[in-house]
Amino acid sequence: MSRKLLEVKSVVKIFHIGGRFLGTKLKAVNNVSFDIDSEKPEILTFAGETGSGKTTLARMILGLEQPTSGEITYKGKNVSHIQKREELLEYMKEVQPIFQNPFETFNPLRKVDSYLFETAGNYNLAKTKGEKAKLVEEALKSVGLTLNEVQGRYPNELSGGQLQRTSVARALITRPSLLIADEPVSMVDASLRMSIVNLFSDLKEEYNVTVLYITHDLATAYYISDRIAIMLRGDVVEFGNIDKVMLSPLHPYTQILLKSVPQPDPEGTWKEDIKLSSLEVKEFSRLGCKFYERCPSAMKICEEVEPLSVFRDGREVKCHLYSEEFKKEEETLPGSF
C-alpha cells in the first residue's frame, strides 16, 4: 500500500461556456499536483479569490466532477473514474464533504437528526436503530453536541453554529480519513467562526482526520493550517508551509492577497489603492501568467510565456521572477546541464 493518502497528479478541468460550436473553453483547474501523507494528519488550505478553481478542485476530489485529464489517487487507487457502486460507496465512506451554508445544507422540512441516521444507514454501518443511535451519539460527541440537543429538531430551531457542527458530525459518522470543507465558515459569524475552526484542529489532533480546508478567509487559514496553496485562475501559484507562505510571501499575487486581508487592528489601515480584476474570462484564457494585468512587477516574458513552478525557500512558486533567477543560477553552476 502506498504511503500517500491522496495524490493529485497534474489535474486539469476544462469547462465549455456558450454554444457547442461557438462557445469558449475555460480552464477552471490548470495542471494542479499535490499529495497528502497518510501517516501525518494535517490541515491543508486552498485559498484564493472567487473563481480561482478551489471548489472545482474539491468537487473533483469528491468524485462529483471528473477531471478532463490527470488523475487522482486515494491510497494508491485511482478514484477519478470509479464506475462500480460498491467501490464508490467505499470511497465516499473515506472522504466526506462539509458545505458552505449550514442553513441551506439541511432541508427546512426535515428533522436534522434524520440526516445523521440516514448517513449511518446508507453506508451499512449499523443495522438496528440502537446501533445507529450509538454511532450518531459518538459523532455528535466529537463536535461537542449531544443527541438530546438535536433529536426531533428542525433546522430553524438550531443556531447557525449548532447546524454547522451537526453538518460536521454527519460527515464524521463514517469515520473518514479526509474531510473536504468547502468554505465552512464563510456564512457563520465571527464569534461562531472560531468555534468551528477550533473543532477542525481538535479533530486533526484527536481523530487523525486530515482536513482539506477551502476558504478565502486567510486569517483563519493561518490560524489552523499546516500547509497552504494559493490559487489564481486555476493555477496554484504558491504552495508550501503556512508560516513560509504567509509570513514571507514570494509570489506578487500572494503578497497583494495578504496585504488585502483586513486586520482587526485600528492602526493598520490601508494607504494605497489596488487594481481589481476586470473581466474574469479574459484572465482565464490568458496565454502567459494569469496575473499579468494586475501584477505590479510584470515583465515582458510574463505576457506570453506561462511560468513554471520552481522550488524556492521551502515552497513551490509559479512566477517568472523566480524561475528566471533560477535559470541564471543553473547556468552559472559548473557542471550543470
Next chain:
Amino acid sequence: MSLLEVENLSAYYITHAYGVQRDVRAVDNITFSMEENEIVGLAGESGCGKSTLIKVLLAIIKPPLRVLSGQVNYSYDGKKFNLLTLEREQLRKVQWEDISYIPQGSMSTLNPVRKIRKTFEDVIKAHKKSESREEYERLMEEHIKYLGLPLEVLDSYPHQLSGGMRQRTTIALATILKPKIIFADEPTTALDVVVQRGVIQMLKQLHEEQKNTMLIVTHDMAVHANVAEKIAIMYAGKIVEIAEKKELFTAPKHPYSQFLIQSLPRIGDKRRRTSAPGNPPSLADPPPGCRFHPRCPYAKDVCKRYIPKLIEYEESHNIACFLYSSEIEEGEEIVQEIIRS
C-alpha cells in the same frame, strides 16, 4: 442636534398562528445618535437584529414587522422630521434621495432582465423629473467613471458581471443622488479579500467626496477596523456598547465585546482563541434581565432580573452593563402593555 437621533425604538415581528402570538424582539428599546459626516459600524452576531434596525431607520416596515414605540428623528439642511410619521409621498421623496440604502446580498438586488443602464434610469427618473435625457446620461456616466467602474457595466445584464462588480454597481446606484446618509447592510460579506478591499476603498472614496454619513453593518470586525470611526456592538436586539474604534479594539468594556475582540484571528499569531460560551439567545424568547447573562462569566444576581441601561461611561463611550453602572432600563412594562393590547 445630531443628524439622526433614535429614541426608545422598539420593533418586533409579531405573528399569530392558531391563536398563539409570537413576538420576535428584533429591535428592543434602542437609543442612539449619529453625527453628520461620521462613519459608524454596527457589529453583532447573525440574527441579533442588525438588519431589522436598518429597515426601521429607513422606514421600510412591512408586516409582520411592527414598530411599537420610539422615534427616528432626522435633521439636516434645516429640515427636521420623524421618519416614522411621514406620509407616503413625503417618504418617497426622502428615501433614496437623502437616505439611501445598500441592501444585503447584492447578487440578487439588481433586476436580472433589465440592463444596468435601465435600472439607473429608473432611479433617476423617479427622483429628478425635470432633467433631460442627456443630462442624466451624463450624470450616470460621470458617476460610474468616478467610482472606477468600466462604462461597459451600464450596457450589461447583472449576470454578466462578477459578484464584486455587482456589489460595486449597487453601491454606485445607491449613491448616484448624493444622499445625506447611507445605510450599508453587509456590503462586503461573501466577497473575497481583494474585492472586499476594493469595495471598502470605494466606500471611503465616496465618503471623502460626498461627505455623507454612513452606517455600515457587518459582523466582520476587521472591516470595521478599516472603515468605521465609531463602532456599536449589538446583542440580541439591544445595543450593548458604543465607542470610538480605537477604544473598542484596545479596551472593550462589555463582556460580550471582550469575547468578540479576543476571538479575532490575526496573521502571525497562532495562539488558541476561544469564543463566547453557549449559544445566542432566541429573540422570540429572550432571557429575562440582561440578554447576555446566561453566557456571561461575570453574571450577578441583578443581571438576571433587570435590564442594564445604556449609559455614558466615559466621553463617547457608552455601555449597558451592571459591571459599570447600576442604572436600570425603563420602558419595558410599557412595551409589554402595547403587545398585550
